[in-house]
Amino acid sequence: MEAEIKWLDNPEIFRVNQLPAHSDHHFYRNYVEWQQHKSSFEQSLDGQWQFKFAQTPQERVKDFYKVDFDASNFGHIKVPSEIELSDYTQNNYINTLMPWEGKIFRRPAYALSQDDPEEGSFSEGKDNTVGLYLKHFDLNDELRGKQIRVRFEGVERSMYLWLNGHFIGYAEDSFTPSEFDLTPYIQDEDNVIAVEVFKHSTASWIEDQDMFRFSGIFRSVELLAQPVTHLEDFTLKPRVADNYRDGELAIDLAFVGEQAGNVHLVVKDHDGKTLLDETKPVTEKVTVEPHEFKDVHLWDNHDPYLYQLLIEVKDAKGNLLELVPYQFGFRRIEISPEHVVLLNGKRLIINGVNRHEWDDHRGRSVTMKDMLSDIHTFKENNINAVRTCHYPDQIPWYYLCDQNGIYMMAENNLESHATWQKMGAVEPSYNVPGSVPQWREVVVDRARSNYEFFKNHTAILFWSLGNESFAGDNLVAMQQFYKEHDDSRLVHYEGVCHTHDYSDQIPSLNKENYLPQGETHDYRDELSDVESWMYLPPKQVEEYLKNNPDKPFMECEYMHDMGNSVGGMGSYIKLLDKYPQYFGGFIWDFIDQALQVKDPISGQMVMRYGGDFDDRHSDYEFSGDGLMFADRTPKPAMQEVRYYYGLHK
Amino acid sequence: MAYTNKMHVIYGDGTLGLGGDNFHYIFSYEKGGLESLKLNGKEWLYRVPTPTFWRATTDNDRGSGFNIKSAQWLAADTFSKCLNDQTDLVVDDRHFDHLPVAPETNKFTNHETANKVKITFTYETLTVPATKVTVTYVVGATGQINVSAHYFGHEDLPGLPVFGLRFIMPTLATGFDYEGLSGETYPDRMAGARHGKYHVDGLPVTPYLVPQENGMHMETGQLSITREITENNADHSAEPFSLKISQEDQPFNFSCLPYTAEELESATHIEELPLARRTVLVMAGAVRGVGGIDSWGADVEKQYHIPADQDIEFSFIINPTK
Numbered sequence A: 001m002e003a004e005i006k007w008l009d010n011p012e013i014f015r016v017n018q019l020p021a022h023s024d025h026h027f028y029r030n031y032v033e034w035q036q037h038k039s040s041f042e043q044s045l046d047g048q049w050q051f052k053f054a055q056t057p058q059e060r061v062k063d064f065y066k067v068d069f070d071a072s073n074f075g076h077i078k079v080p081s082e083i084e085l086s087d088y089t090q091n092n093y094i095n096t097l098m099p100w101e102g103k104i105f106r107r108p109a110y111a112l113s114q115d116d117p118e119e120g121s122f123s124e125g126k127d128n129t130v131g132l133y134l135k136h137f138d139l140n141d142e143l144r145g146k147q148i149r150v151r152f153e154g155v156e157r158s159m160y161l162w163l164n165g166h167f168i169g170y171a172e173d174s175f176t177p178s179e180f181d182l183t184p185y186i187q188d189e190d191n192v193i194a195v196e197v198f199k200h201s202t203a204s205w206i207e208d209q210d211m212f213r214f215s216g217i218f219r220s221v222e223l224l225a226q227p228v229t230h231l232e233d234f235t236l237k238p239r240v241a242d243n244y245r246d247g248e249l250a251i252d253l254a255f256v257g258e259q260a261g262n263v264h265l266v267v268k269d270h271d272g273k274t275l276l277d278e279t280k281p282v283t284e285k286v287t288v289e290p291h292e293f294k295d296v297h298l299w300d301n302h303d304p305y306l307y308q309l310l311i312e313v314k315d316a317k318g319n320l321l322e323l324v325p326y327q328f329g330f331r332r333i334e335i336s337p338e339h340v341v342l343l344n345g346k347r348l349i350i351n352g353v354n355r356h357e358w359d360d361h362r363g364r365s366v367t368m369k370d371m372l373s374d375i376h377t378f379k380e381n382n383i384n385a386v387r388t389c390h391y392p393d394q395i396p397w398y399y400l401c402d403q404n405g406i407y408m409m410a411e412n413n414l415e416s417h418a419t420w421q422k423m424g425a426v427e428p429s430y431n432v433p434g435s436v437p438q439w440r441e442v443v444v445d446r447a448r449s450n451y452e453f454f455k456n457h458t459a460i461l462f463w464s465l466g467n468e469s470f471a472g473d474n475l476v477a478m479q480q481f482y483k484e485h486d487d488s489r490l491v492h493y494e495g496v497c498h499t500h501d502y503s504d505q506i507p508s509l510n511k512e513n514y515l516p517q518g519e520t521h522d523y524r525d526e527l528s529d530v531e532s533w534m535y536l537p538p539k540q541v542e543e544y545l546k547n548n549p550d551k552p553f554m555e556c557e558y559m560h561d562m563g564n565s566v567g568g569m570g571s572y573i574k575l576l577d578k579y580p581q582y583f584g585g586f587i588w589d590f591i592d593q594a595l596q597v598k599d600p601i602s603g604q605m606v607m608r609y610g611g612d613f614d615d616r617h618s619d620y621e622f623s624g625d626g627l628m629f630a631d632r633t634p635k636p637a638m639q640e641v642r643y644y645y646g647l648h649k
Numbered sequence B: 001m002a003y004t005n006k007m008h009v010i011y012g013d014g015t016l017g018l019g020g021d022n023f024h025y026i027f028s029y030e031k032g033g034l035e036s037l038k039l040n041g042k043e044w045l046y047r048v049p050t051p052t053f054w055r056a057t058t059d060n061d062r063g064s065g066f067n068i069k070s071a072q073w074l075a076a077d078t079f080s081k082c083l084n085d086q087t088d089l090v091v092d093d094r095h096f097d098h099l100p101v102a103p104e105t106n107k108f109t110n111h112e113t114a115n116k117v118k119i120t121f122t123y124e125t126l127t128v129p130a131t132k133v134t135v136t137y138v139v140g141a142t143g144q145i146n147v148s149a150h151y152f153g154h155e156d157l158p159g160l161p162v163f164g165l166r167f168i169m170p171t172l173a174t175g176f177d178y179e180g181l182s183g184e185t186y187p188d189r190m191a192g193a194r195h196g197k198y199h200v201d202g203l204p205v206t207p208y209l210v211p212q213e214n215g216m217h218m219e220t221g222q223l224s225i226t227r228e229i230t231e232n233n234a235d236h237s238a239e240p241f242s243l244k245i246s247q248e249d250q251p252f253n254f255s256c257l258p259y260t261a262e263e264l265e266s267a268t269h270i271e272e273l274p275l276a277r278r279t280v281l282v283m284a285g286a287v288r289g290v291g292g293i294d295s296w297g298a299d300v301e302k303q304y305h306i307p308a309d310q311d312i313e314f315s316f317i318i319n320p321t322k
Helices: A005-009 A031-035 A366-382 A395-404 A438-453 A472-484 A495-499 A538-546 A569-578 A638-646 B059-064 B072-078 B261-266
Strands: A042-044 A048-052 A073-078 A128-138 A147-152 A159-161 A166-171 A178-181 A189-197 A219-228 A229-238 A247-257 A264-266 A273-283 A287-292 A308-312 A320-328 A333-334 A341-343 A350-354 A385-387 A406-413 A459-462 A491-493 A530-535 A553-558 A582-587 A597-598 A604-610 B008-010 B014-021 B023-028 B033-039 B049-054 B088-091 B095-098 B116-124 B133-139 B145-151 B164-170 B175-181 B195-202 B218-220 B222-227 B242-249 B252-257 B278-285 B311-318
Touching: A031 A308, A031 A320, A073 A128, A147 A159, A166 A178, A166 A308, A178 B023, A189 B049, A189 B195, A219 B242, A229 A308, A229 A320, A273 A287, A287 A406, A308 A569, A320 A395, A350 A406, A350 A553, A366 A395, A385 A582, A395 A406, A406 A438, A438 A459, A495 A530, A538 A569, A538 B242, A538 B252, A569 A604, A638 B195, B014 B116, B072 B261, B175 B218, B222 B278, B242 B252
Parallel strands: A350 A385, A350 A582, A385 A406, A406 A459, A459 A491, A530 A553, A553 A582
Antiparallel strands: A042 A219, A048 A073, A048 A128, A128 A189, A147 A178, A147 A219, A159 A166, A159 A189, A229 A247, A247 A287, A264 A273, A264 A308, A308 A320, A333 A341, A597 A604, B008 B014, B014 B023, B023 B033, B049 B164, B088 B095, B088 B116, B116 B133, B133 B145, B145 B311, B164 B278, B175 B195, B175 B222, B218 B252, B222 B242, B242 B311, B252 B278
16 A cells, blocks of 8 residues: 555545554563563654655655665654754644634635535645654564554654555544554564654644644654564453442453463452452453452542552463553542532542643653653642643553542543634534534544543543534534443533523523524533533523533633633632532643743743744734643642632542 | 931922931922932932832733723823822921922921921822822831822722832842732732741742733731842942831732833733843732633623722831831
């Protein structure tokens, strides 16, 4: 198969030869490797790569992936990093409108007409910058002779991959790991991997997040070797019984490679006591039937108790092939008949923040140090929940939330507000994904990936379909995916409120401000388990809560912390005492998005925001709305958050 | 003046001077206010204190259009108009119904004294319609000054961003100490603050991406601002010296920054602010909340507005110390 640039224009082509998403577990050769957090099955490709930048698809070097290509005029770039932050192309911050606003007229393929594929929209886009990446490598000894895959943890926005001159595959979905099998073409030595990264494709319409618009391989890349028998995927199903005291655990496992030998599963508590010990022969699918856990130690924010699961995969002779450790907790989230959200049978209150991945020098290419610092800030300030706005985060963040009892709203990589929101008005005439058939599979795939990678994380209490993407049959399909695969979490989506008439529930709202002109199908009962709004003032929140609320209420974004803000937080918090159906919200947001640069006039390191790079159209300082300054020092408002969030810990 | 417990009163032709062991004050009839506040030989004023009505627009103010609705308060803050003919002076029991200048004062000597002097300046706001503000200084024999300000409400004016008195000091303070609330507080954002004694090093400007109102401290009992240098060319000392302010009846609100609201207003980045060289103390009688519902339209909650149609009065005490 050959790569085709036209895929950039086609919303129905979003993954080519990608391996299916699967649980995000690590696997080690043995116990020593686990203790040292270093798997010999893994080889990092992070570091210097050769790099060539092109302003447009037409100007790019097209045969750079060939083995005999002379790359002597290529420069270098660090992987992971943002291309813009190496000054190859302009930084730009823009909120709602698309980054080509005022420069290129575009409409999403098939949005206005089923006969309108918008061919060439991106493959010939004058704004579609391209990064060409090359990396030469030898396989580590431990990886040789094995099945080898490569994992790109995050690439904005569309990538084509070659190995040793052979086309391997294509991926979109910038914030989700993409894996490809390299086995057919891998050599022990002198491999060359080639990646072509386009800033824009049809995916740009549904990745219109309010943020600096970057591109490039901005998360880590690694090779993964698998032993002859490999645990490809597993699903943990810890359940809490109706008495909220006992639990049970069922596990589904899926193996690839030789179907031989045994799998040995052990679950231990903190004291090292073994609570489950089972051995089963390896087959393609292995099921551990529900196993009872008496007097289970429940997991929550105060006491994020995790049990240790150890999965040993052994060959027929009993030799250990791989060790998969995983920690999980028992917790139960549900909605009571009184429309109150319960965690482990008790009312759940979300003292949350929205968190973009941000580093003032590295953009969205955040580090473990950033993540650890954020967790520390959460704990210090009584923040008990995070919404991964508006895309999946780096994998370690989910583990940190499990370990620290941070409730997660795990959001899909989906935001399309430019296609339905025009200077504040609801105008969905060319909305995608909406109900446009050609945009259905791409968003369901995003729901699937989010679920499959992160399904075993105890911290995730809510799946979120995305942000500000209006509503439509395609979002219903995403919701149905979650409902069909996971009955242990709630599904959240806010944008559906733009299809329902709230005259009875929130009489003081002006319909013109939230409903589109003309008829719209009411999706309220098809998209979200909870009633979610953003920035609804306290008085109107109270109106909803007073008028026989039929769903629990939350604010997925509130307390817009732009500049000197967070005044009047008490008006929201006191509603928690009056109305059990109110379960809190997520402050917008955790950290300012600003870039630290050297000021040529003063010579000082200073913060720069949208428009400071001659980037137009821009939304200027509108990305400066965090509880933290971009350098991770807290804003003065943090003491207010610590106080109010401490009232309902 | 060691032979008396009273203060020395100097009837000038454009000013009124008041002096004691460790203080000397000059009220200027021309400039319309306290021109010199000298304690232990150190000058504390760069220009006469003026009523202040503007705060540098916050992102939330901009989003809700408050800066546009209340724009005339920026002019009123920038330019001060003192009604000199309405300046009112009482020396002990003697009331001057017009300012005491020559020839009327020719009968005085260089040995005039008093126990208590009260001087009131009246300002007309540069708003349409205009309203008035009075600022009264009551000076006791020890040099203690009870300062009070009164805003006369007017129903045809837009809501105020702030109401207070602005003192600009000739040099940069090295820091300040206060007894009040932790951190930066506003009426709608002070629940999380802890009461205590705090030291602030230097005059930090909170580095919001776009410079804006910052650094307010609500409900303060005591404030001491410390400087080390003066602009007096003959002053070779670098010993720290302090100005002490305490509450009168009610706690006061203040911010102590190196910039005026206008300077903050005109910068789009922190580094565009001028070199810090003075100390700007705002003693605020009424502070508007910062809001937080959103940054594109929602107003600050009503109870945290400063309605223009109601009178505002506040006071505090400046204590000379040895």
